[in-house]
Amino acid sequence: MKKAFILTVVFLVALFCSLDAESQIIRKAGEYLMGTSSTVRPDYSEGDSAALSTEDRLRADSLRVQELSLQLEQMKLNEILLRAKLDENNQLHVADSLKRARQIQKIDSLRGVTPGVPVVVEGDTLFKLYAARGGHSAIDRAETISDVVTKIGHDGRLRRDTVSLLDNDTYIDIMYGEKVIMSVTEQDALWHATDKQTLANMYMAIISDKILLLKAENSFWKMVKRCALFVIVICIQYLLVRLINYLFRRLRRQVIRLKVSRLKPWVVRDYELLDTRHLCRILLVICNFLRYVVLLLLFIFTVPILFSIFPQTEKLALEIFYYIVDPIKMMLKAIVDYIPNLFIIAIIWYCIRYIVKGLRYISHEIASEKLKISGFYPDWAEPTFNIIRFLLYAFMIAMIYPYLPGSESGVFQGISVFVGLIVSLGSSSVISNFIAGFVITYMRPFKTGDFIKVNDTVGNVVEKSPFVTRIRTIKNEMVTIPNSFITTSNTVNYSASARQHGLIIHTVLTMGYDVPWRQVHQLLIDSALATEGVLEHPAPFVLELELNDNYMCYQINAYIKDADEMPVIMSGLLENIQDYFNEAGIELFAPHHFTTRSKCEVAPVKVDVSAFKGS
Numbered sequence: 001m002k003k004a005f006i007l008t009v010v011f012l013v014a015l016f017c018s019l020d021a022e023s024q025i026i027r028k029a030g031e032y033l034m035g036t037s038s039t040v041r042p043d044y045s046e047g048d049s050a051a052l053s054t055e056d057r058l059r060a061d062s063l064r065v066q067e068l069s070l071q072l073e074q075m076k077l078n079e080i081l082l083r084a085k086l087d088e089n090n091q092l093h094v095a096d097s098l099k100r101a102r103q104i105q106k107i108d109s110l111r112g113v114t115p116g117v118p119v120v121v122e123g124d125t126l127f128k129l130y131a132a133r134g135g136h137s138a139i140d141r142a143e144t145i146s147d148v149v150t151k152i153g154h155d156g157r158l159r160r161d162t163v164s165l166l167d168n169d170t171y172i173d174i175m176y177g178e179k180v181i182m183s184v185t186e187q188d189a190l191w192h193a194t195d196k197q198t199l200a201n202m203y204m205a206i207i208s209d210k211i212l213l214l215k216a217e218n219s220f221w222k223m224v225k226r227c228a229l230f231v232i233v234i235c236i237q238y239l240l241v242r243l244i245n246y247l248f249r250r251l252r253r254q255v256i257r258l259k260v261s262r263l264k265p266w267v268v269r270d271y272e273l274l275d276t277r278h279l280c281r282i283l284l285v286i287c288n289f290l291r292y293v294v295l296l297l298l299f300i301f302t303v304p305i306l307f308s309i310f311p312q313t314e315k316l317a318l319e320i321f322y323y324i325v326d327p328i329k330m331m332l333k334a335i336v337d338y339i340p341n342l343f344i345i346a347i348i349w350y351c352i353r354y355i356v357k358g359l360r361y362i363s364h365e366i367a368s369e370k371l372k373i374s375g376f377y378p379d380w381a382e383p384t385f386n387i388i389r390f391l392l393y394a395f396m397i398a399m400i401y402p403y404l405p406g407s408e409s410g411v412f413q414g415i416s417v418f419v420g421l422i423v424s425l426g427s428s429s430v431i432s433n434f435i436a437g438f439v440i441t442y443m444r445p446f447k448t449g450d451f452i453k454v455n456d457t458v459g460n461v462v463e464k465s466p467f468v469t470r471i472r473t474i475k476n477e478m479v480t481i482p483n484s485f486i487t488t489s490n491t492v493n494y495s496a497s498a499r500q501h502g503l504i505i506h507t508v509l510t511m512g513y514d515v516p517w518r519q520v521h522q523l524l525i526d527s528a529l530a531t532e533g534v535l536e537h538p539a540p541f542v543l544e545l546e547l548n549d550n551y552m553c554y555q556i557n558a559y560i561k562d563a564d565e566m567p568v569i570m571s572g573l574l575e576n577i578q579d580y581f582n583e584a585g586i587e588l589f590a591p592h593h594f595t596t597r598s599k600c601e602v603a604p605v606k607v608d609v610s611a612f613k614g615s
Contacts, residue, residue, distance in 0.1 A: 116138070119149075120146055121150055127202075133171075152179070153214020163176050172200040174203055174204050184196055230306060237302050240298055241298070244291065244294055248287060251287050256280065258283075259276055259277070263279055263280060266279060304317040341403040348396055349396065352392050355392060377444065383442075387438065433466075433484050434467055438466065440487065445493060447461065448462065450563075451566065454492075455490065457473065459474060460472050460564060467482070498560060498561050499561075502559035503561070506555050510548075510554070511551060511554060513552060520554055520586075521542045523577075523584055524540075525540050525541070525556070527579070528573060533560050534558040534559065534569065
C-alpha cells in the first residue's frame, strides 16, 4: 500500500510539472510575438536610440530569438522525459496491480484445498501458516515459531519484556524484547485476505496471551502445587493397591471355604471331569489373574495422570494414554465393524448345518431301505452322505473365507498356501488310499460283515473306512489292509455268492478202480446231505476229475448259504465222508504200483496216502 501511494504522488508531481512547463512556453512565445516582453523588446531611451543603428537592433533581436528557441527546445525535451518517466511509473503500477490480482486469484483457488500448517505450542494451536519465506517452508516457520514461544514462556528471567511490532517496509517483525518471534509478510496477509498490519496485530495478541499463560504455568508456586498433586496421586495409588490386594485375599479365602461347603465336582454324562480340588485350584488361578489385570489397569490409568501433572511431560502423558486407548479403540472398532460379517458367517453356517441335517435324514432312510431309489444301493447311503457333507463344508469354508478377519493379509494367504503345499506333498499315499476307499465303496466288491479273501487273508470284514479295511480271520486275528492294496489285488467274496446263488464247497477224493464209481458217488452225496449247513436244494453233486493209471479222482460239491460257517461246514463234510466210507467197508487210500527190474519176482506194493484235501 505504501509503495502504491508513493507511485501516485510521483505521477501527480510529474503531471503538474509538465503542465507548468507547457504554459511557460506558450506565455513566452506570445510575449515575443506581441512585442510585449521586456526581454525581447528592451526599453531604449531616446538618447541611446539615436546612437544605435537599426542593424544592431536587428542583430540583437535575432540573437534573442535564437536563445528563446533553444529554451523552447529544452523545455520540450524535458516534457518528453517527464512523460516517459510518468508512463514507466504507470506501467509499473499497472504491472504490480496485475501481479497482485493474479496472486489473490491463485490464493483464493488454493485456500479451499490447502489445510495450512498449524503453529502448535504445548498442544495448543495458535494459528496457521500458508506461505514460505526466505527459503523456509511453512512447516519450518511453524516449528521455529513454536520453539521460540516455548522457550520464552519457560524462561523465568524474561519478565519485563513485552511483545512489539517492528515495521521493515516489506515485512513486519513480531519482537519479544530484542528477540524476533516471527515475520509477517505480504503473502501471509494475502492468504488471510487482509493487510500486513492487521494480521501482525492479530498474531501479536495471540502470541502475547500464550506467553503470559506459559509464564503463569511455569511459576514457582505452580510448580509447588504440581509436586504436591504428584505426591497425592502416588499416595492414592498406594492405597488403592493395598485395597485391591486385601479384597482379593478375602476372595481367595471365600473360594477355599466354598471348596468345603458348596463346591461340587463337574460331572459330564456320568464322568467326573473335574473334582472339587481341581475346581478350587482353577478358581484360585482365575482370582490371581483378575488381581493382576486390575492392578495393570490401575497402573495404566495412573501413569498418564502422573505425567500430565507437569507441562514438560504432558505430551508424553498423552502419548502413553493414546498407546493404551488406541489399541482398545481399534479392537472395539474392529469388533463393531466385523458384526455384519459375523452375521453373514452365522447365516451361511446355519444354512449348511440344516442342509446337512436334511441329507443325514435322507441317508438314514435309504440305508434302512425305507426310501428306495432305483440304481442306488443302501450301502452307498453313508459314504455318499460323507462325500456330500465334505463338499458342503468345503463350500462353506470357501464362502466364509473372505469374511474372516485378516483374510486379505498377505501373511495369512502365504500361510494358507504353505500349509496346502505341505499337505499335498506329504499325503500322496493317504490321498490314494482315500480315493481307493471311495472306489471300493461304489464298486461294491464287499460290504461290512462279508466273508472274503484278499490274497492270502481270509475272514470277515469288520470295518470299511475311507482309508483302510479291517478283516477278522477265522483265527480271530485283526488284519488291516490299505484300500489301495485291495484295488490292485484279487478279492473273493464268499458271502455275495452265498446270498445270491448259494456257495459251493468242494473237496477231492481218490479211489481205486476196484471200488464201483456209482457206490462212491452215492456215499459222497450221502455224506454231504448229512452235513449240517449243506442245502438239499440244489442237491450235492459229484464230478470225476481225472482217470489216473491206478486210481480215480472224485470231487464232491455241496451248496451252503452261510459263508461265515464255511470252515466248520467243510470240517463236518470231511468227518461224514470218513464215517460213511468206513461203514461201507471201503478204505480211503489210492493204490500205487512200483516195479523193479531184477531177477526176483516183481510184486505190487500198496501205499496209503491222503485221500482228500481241503479247499
